[in-house]
Amino acid sequence: MPLGHDDLLRAYRILKTIREFEMRVSKEYEAGTIPGFTHLYLGQEAVAAGFCMHLTDDDSISSTHRGHGHCIAKGCDVRRMMLEIYCKRDGTCHGKGGSMHIAELWRGMLGANGIVGAGVPLALGAALSAKTRGTDRVAVAFGGDGSTNQGGVFESMNMAVVLKLPLIFAVENNGYGEHTGIAYHLGAPSIASRAAGFGMPASEADGADFFAVYEAAGAAIARARAGGGPMTVVCDAPRWRGHFEGDAQAYRDPNEIRHIREHRDCVKRFRERVLGDGTLTAAELDAIDAEVLRLIEESVVAAKAAPQPRPEDLTSDVYVSY
Amino acid sequence: MSKKSFREAITEAMRLEMARDPRVIFMGEDIVGGHGGSANNPGASGGIMGATGSLFQQFGAARVIDTPISETAIMGMAAGAALTGLRPIAELMFADFLGVCFDQIYNQAAKFRYMFGGQAKTPLVIRTMTGAGVASAAQHSQALWPIFTHIPGLKVVLPSTPYDAQGLLIQAIRDDDPVIFMEHKALYNDLGEVPDEAYTIPFGEANLVREGKDVTVVAFGRMVHFAAQVADQLRGEIGIDLIDPRTTSPLDTDTILDSVEATGRLVVVDEANPLCSLASEVISVVASEAFDALKAAPRKVTAPHTPVPAAPILENLYIPSPAAIERAVRAVMA
Structure with missing residues (x-):
């Protein structure tokens, strides 16, 4: 699926929105204005963008504890996301979910998830829905390299193959399962080889290159839409920050972080490429930058000033009826 | 039908x-x-x-x-x-x-x-x-x-x-x-x-299986049948108000409390293990909300706090029996 001019603008807007959203959350978290704990998607923006550019609201995704980027790429309301991160009444989940549980179900965003690997079986269910209804909808299960060691992910891979479901396993290999490096935690030669062992094709893409992800994701999604069944796409996507904000990262060589920030910055690479081949102009990109920065600033200001949940909200929405 | x-x-x-x-x-x-x-x-x-x-x-x-x-x-x-x-x-x-x-x-x-x-x-x-x-x-x-x-x-x-x-x-x-x-x-x-056609039973509405004025017995699942057997055996001697809550969440505490208000005595029968059980919960609700109506300390009849054994002779001891239910009923009447 070739990217037209508007597609490129949209892709850049997604990348930039995730980048600036997360930079600002990091800053505000450090300043102590955000409750709870939070895990940032910085560095991995191209993966969410590269997949979600192929999806509509009718397609579903499941996400992870590092879910802000998936939400933004799937089209979730950025202002309401920020309200949710501040646990405010008018947030996406009325302040009851917080950073790790942002969801917009009508948009096919089935929730960030606090349990590693647990979103994957839910996406399996969305893929079952799509197939049972006879649609060409697909589901994408995002997960990190750490999640590929979870039993529920193995079960879902086998089940998706057995039932031939339109599910794409989008594995974001950022090199770490929490504080443990993949050189230690992965028993198989590679994540792709493990996925292939379940009887599905697996491809690999540079997760710091939007165009590479877009192409690999597009092939897997088109195949699933056509009834070809599940596929795994493994994207090497550098994690700029720690497992969570405030993580001292004593387990990482500072040179590693410096290197990936300098050489594997997906936003910078996107910009260089589209300016280099003349498909977008600096003026167009700068205009998006300004709009995004304004949106984030307004979102934070509004979130800080927004009303808290009411005491009676504590006990509402446990059941539809009880 | x-x-x-x-x-x-x-x-x-x-x-x-x-x-x-x-x-x-x-x-x-x-x-x-x-x-x-x-x-x-x-x-x-x-x-x-x-x-x-x-x-x-x-x-x-x-x-x-x-x-x-x-x-x-x-x-x-x-x-x-x-x-x-x-x-x-x-x-x-x-x-x-x-x-x-x-x-x-x-x-x-x-x-x-x-x-x-x-x-x-x-x-x-x-x-x-x-x-x-x-x-x-x-x-x-x-x-x-x-x-x-x-x-x-x-x-x-x-x-x-x-x-x-x-x-x-x-x-x-x-x-x-x-x-x-x-x-x-x-x-x-x-x-x-x-019935041959579709019908629904609302959640949170207990079934009054037997009516009696002396002892409220709340029983869950299979235990309803054991308790009904005891109620029938004791008919004429001790009147048992037998309640099958049918759902444990939501739990129909109103029906249980109304019954205890009338009988003043409570036995709860549950096949589950006793700690943090439905038996504990029902007795807790009654103690909190109908304490003044109680004429005797409530009793629970449950499995012991053990896993389920394989040997039928032990399993029969594990499962609350009609005899154990009868003993509890007689104890709250004493």
Whole structure:
């Protein structure tokens, strides 16, 4: 699926929105204005963008504890996301979910998830829905390299193959399962080889290159839409920050972080490429930058000033009826 | 009306709802059976209790879905399907297998509605076999409803008769919240009169099984039958007001409290282990809300705080007996 001019603008807007959203959350978290704990998607923006550019609201995704980027790429309301991160009444989940549980179900965003690997079986269910209804909808299960060691992910891979479901396993290999490096935690030669062992094709893409992800994701999604069944796409996507904000990262060589920030910055690479081949102009990109920065600033200001949940909200929405 | 077994009533509830609503699907291990076998005979087993083969014949593989032995994926798939507009019934073959898939039930399905700020509906039914009595030992016999009952977001159903099984299961399938539907394996062959058409029994409404003025007995699941036996034996001597709550979440405390206000005496009979049990809960509610009505300390009759043994002679000691119920009734009368 070739990217037209508007597609490129949209892709850049997604990348930039995730980048600036997360930079600002990091800053505000450090300043102590955000409750709870939070895990940032910085560095991995191209993966969410590269997949979600192929999806509509009718397609579903499941996400992870590092879910802000998936939400933004799937089209979730950025202002309401920020309200949710501040646990405010008018947030996406009325302040009851917080950073790790942002969801917009009508948009096919089935929730960030606090349990590693647990979103994957839910996406399996969305893929079952799509197939049972006879649609060409697909589901994408995002997960990190750490999640590929979870039993529920193995079960879902086998089940998706057995039932031939339109599910794409989008594995974001950022090199770490929490504080443990993949050189230690992965028993198989590679994540792709493990996925292939379940009887599905697996491809690999540079997760710091939007165009590479877009192409690999597009092939897997088109195949699933056509009834070809599940596929795994493994994207090497550098994690700029720690497992969570405030993580001292004593387990990482500072040179590693410096290197990936300098050489594997997906936003910078996107910009260089589209300016280099003349498909977008600096003026167009700068205009998006300004709009995004304004949106984030307004979102934070509004979130800080927004009303808290009411005491009676504590006990509402446990059941539809009880 | 027609005479049906508990097993047939459950099948009939699913059949009626699957025929009525194309969004209802059914999934689980061996619910069809025979896929991939050398006899090439899908539908060969129809579930280990033989309850579901005919559903496959009627509704086909797209809606009656045999799965690999992957309880986490089954429960997650059902939860995800419920989030995206279907109304799945997922079978957890034995409630004991909860241990391999609990995350998808209690951290996922049970929490969607609250955690996502009321956006979610999760119309999911988990049917599961439960209870002791067939010498199937510690990993296939447990009465785990207290664990499910403890979790906000889940509803928990414990039918004791074919009539209740059919009406409560139809209610469960039509319900927009996740429901754990627990079928006692010793009840599958019980017969009862069941209407031929669809009907529902609301959750949180207890059934008054016997009326009596002396002692309130609250019994759950299979224990309802043991308690009814005792009530019938003692008729004329001690009047037992026997209450079957039918659902443990929501729990019909009003009916229990009204009865205790009248009798002043309470015995709770539960096959589950005693710590943090429904027996503890009912006695706690009565002690808090009807203390002044009590004429004697309430008694609970439960399994001991042990796993379920295999040896039938020990299992019979494990399961609360009619004799133990009678002793408790006489004790609160003393």
